[in-house]
Amino acid sequence: MNGLRRTSLCAAAVSAAVFSVVSPVNAAPSQIQSQPDSTQVNRPFERLIVGYKPGTAEASSDTAASDDARKKGKSVHRRTASGAVVVDLGAKTTNADSTIQAFKSDPKVAYVEPDLLMQPFADPNDTEYSRQWDLFEATAGMNVPGAWSSSTGTGVTVAVIDTGYVAHSDLASKVVAGYDFVSDSARARDNNGRDSNPADEGDWTARGECGTDANGQPVPAADQGSSWHGTHVAGTIAASTNNSKGIAGIAYDAKIQPLRVLAKCGGATSDIADAITWASGGTVSGVPANTNVAKVINMSLGGQSSCSTTYQNAINGAINRGTTVVVAAGNSNANVANFTPANCNGVITVAATGREGNKAFYSNFGTRIDIAAPGGETRRGTDTPGTITTPENGIWSTLNAGTTTPGAENYKPYQGTSMAAPHIAGLAALLVAKKPSLTPAQVKDLIKTNSRPLPGTCSGGCGAGLADATKAVNAVDTTPPPSGGLENTTDVAIPDRGTAVTSSITSTVTGNASSATKVGVDIVHTYRGDLVIDLIAPDGTAYRLKNSSSSDSAGNVVATYTVNASSEVAAGTWKLRVQDVYSGDTGYINSWNLTLQ
Structure with missing residues (x-):
């Protein structure tokens, strides 16, 4: 066959080829044709994040960093938890080429990137258990009730990095101390910078109050009321149940830690990254240590960009500390590869489905999607952008009736990948509560491996399928963890019809491997029939795990x-060896694990 499939190139493959030039910056060079510059954006920003090389004075001295910024005509706003500095530009812009170039040309600088304002990924609209089809309906619900006999989330804290928390009696007993990470007092509306009160002050905005977009259109395009977005997300995860x-919350005995990063006009990347660090037990200068370290983080937020170094460093730190990071895919009906932090490595990226089990009309898609979960559809599409046409098909959760500042508590339906992500964060909490030793990679693998096929359709890729809470929680008992922690979660790009690539695990396990050695594989790919997969033993012996098949057009290998x-x-040293033997599709090794005994 000369390495060419006789079948026609599928739509997913075409999409992957088109978007190969905008793959995340952390992808291996062989995966992409042209690596994007994370400083090229089309959203307004007013600060830069500058990382200095280790060993330079600016990397550790605030005085030196301030002097360096002053030489370039700018001033330092503050230093982040990762050690980078946030530099004020003095005005909001979509283009700071001269300043960016001045820093990029400085040999002391490791990286420079815009401090973008992230936005909630919900699509808020205006309004109990019978309404929560997303938990229990057979067609497209997440099969949650069956999991509650095994786990209810006890002992797990879930950090909700969002707009903060507005008081609600269905959540009051679940909330533990959080933090307000919004560093701009004007945007925060609380007349101060960071503080220990993560109360949601409201994110209402007037038309054009947040500047203009790349086309000169006002942002927002019309007056918008407060969303109380973080409170809606928190209710899905852990609202009080049987009261x-x-x-009902999915992990109703878990605790919610509200971390406020989104306020008027959104939230800064640097603030969000610090919140990720703090939530997972890392140190943030000027912020007291977190006494309720979160084992799960939910981020129903994002913006259009490649994954920045700032985000990836914070996420890597959280995962290394044992915290699972769940991110909404975004609501632009576009390839998720272009939306951050959903396109960062290591996170669980969640697409949204509607009540019929199809990909929701707004949900992003693509090979970077890990799993799908209910996100609802209260509107039928762009034909009725301001009208709630099917409220019964939305995701009902805790909310507030205040149009600007807080009013009376209530419940309303929202739609969005913002609503899908907390379903997975809640499921992650159930898994970790049942087995606290689970690593973030194992949590992701359990969720993906124990999903079920999407009941409807998804053009472009919706990950492993629709999450199944009962199946995943039950699998904690039947799926052995990697022996001695033998796993590798570093992404390895698989070249299209190229040479074989390997990912290694080094074992110190004594004795021989067993006759039932287990190899857990999570490979993201747009046409899995292209792939040949082998396990290579330390002595070089190859064990064939999967042969290629030109007729197997499904995506991804989760097995x-x-x-x-x-x-x-x-x-x-054991190796997973993967080769793409046909043309037309790309992918990468997401993670793999090994159980030898």
Whole structure:
């Protein structure tokens, strides 16, 4: 066949080829044709994030960093938890080429990027258990009730990095101390910068109050009331249950830690990154240590950009500290590869489905999607942008009736990937509560491997399928964890019809491997029939896990293989070897694990 499939190139493959030039900046060079510059954006920003190289005075001295910024005609706003500095530009802009170039040309600088304002990914509209089809309906619900006999989230804190928290009686007993990370007092509306009160002050805005977009149109395009977005997200995760009122939370015995990063006109990347660090137990200068470290983070927010170094560093730190990071894919009906932090490595990226089980009309898609979850559809599409046409098909949760500042508590339906992500954050909390030793990679694998096929359609890629809470929670008992923590979560790009690539795991396990050695594989790919997968033992013996098949047009490989490796000495370097033997599609090794005994 000369390495060419006889079948025609599928739509997903065409999409992947088109978007290959805008892959995340952390993708390996062989995965992309042209790496984007994270400083090229079309949204207003007023600050830069500048990272200095280790060993330079500016990397550790605030005085030196301030002097360096002053030489370039700018001033330092503050230093982030990662050590980078936030530099004021003095005005809002979509183009700071001269200043950016001045920093990029400085040999002391490791990276420079805009401090973009992220926006909530919900699509708010205006309004109990029977309404929560997303939890229990057979067609497209997430099969949550069956999981509650095994886990209810006890002992797990979930950080909701969002607009903060507005008081609600269905959440009051679930909330633990959080923090307000909004560093701009004017945007925060609380007349100060960062503080220990994460109360949602409201994110209402007047038309054009947040500047203009790249086309000169006012942002927002019309007056907008407060969304109380973080409170709606929190209710889906952990609202009180069996209390004769309101809604049921997925992990209803978990705790919610509200971290306020979104306020008027959105939230800054630097503030969000610091919130990720703090939530997961990292240190943030000027902020007291977190005494309720979160094992799960939910971020129903984002913007259009490649994954920045600032985000990736914060996410890497959180995952290394054992915190699972869940992110909404975005609501632009576009390839998620272009939206951050959903396109960052290591996170669980969540697409949204409607009540019929199809990809929601607004949801982003693509090979970077890990899983789909209910996000609702209260509007039928762009024909009725300001009208709630099907409120019964939305995601009902805790909210507030205030149009600007807080009013009476209530419940209303929203739609959006913002609503889908907390379903997965709640499921992650159920898994970690049942087995606290689970790593973020294992949590992701359990959710993906135990999903079920999407009941409807998804053009462009919706990950492993629709999450199934009961199946995933039950699998904690039946799926052994990697022996001795043998797993590799570093992405490795798979070149299209290219040479084989490998990902390694080094074992110190004594004795021989077993006759039922387990290999857990999570590979993102647009046409899995292209792939040949082998396990290579330390002595070079190859065990075939998967052959290629020109007729297998499905995407992604999420599977656990059993290998008779009883003759192999367990100690040494084991490799997962993957080769794409046909043309037209791309992908990467997301993670893999190994159970030797």
